[in-house]
Amino acid sequence: MAIQNISPQEAKDLLESDLGYVYVDVRSEFEFEQGHPAPAINIPIKQLNQSSKMLEDNPDFLAVLAANFPVDTKLIIGCAAGPRSAEACRILAQQGYQDLANVEGGFGGMRDMAGTVIKEGWMQLGFPVESGDGGAQGYSALKKGKE
DSSP states (O other): OOOEEEOHHHHHHHHHTTSOEEEEEOSOHHHHHHOEETTOEEOOSEEEOTTTOOEEEOTTHHHHHHHHSOTTOEEEEEOSSSHHHHHHHHHHHHTTOOOEEEETTTTTOEEOTTSOEEEOOTTTTTOOEEOSOOGGGSHHHHHHTTO
């Protein structure tokens, strides 16, 4: 199955349905803690390198996701605007995940070069938001499932 590109509204609708979708926020732990869609779990595709202060590939991304979700899981993948989640969808599709939806606009909205929001995100649409590490939904807890 091809990767679907969906809006934050479509993501919210899928989560509210009884179809069993899981929202995976692939932003860094810091970004997730600052605010995330209320039902989201966090498995970062990139992590902040404390030395360089740059985001780098998370070498455990796929292993942590696979340890917590079998390939038949229906996944909604979101990030800040859409590029990291699109990358995560490509990686997961290559590993056999088939029911993947990329949230275009993500949490914070897609912006043009001038910084103007061109596609609203979860937050701009006023959908339920939580902050903090997510407890059992956070990366630290989910990573333990891999070990």
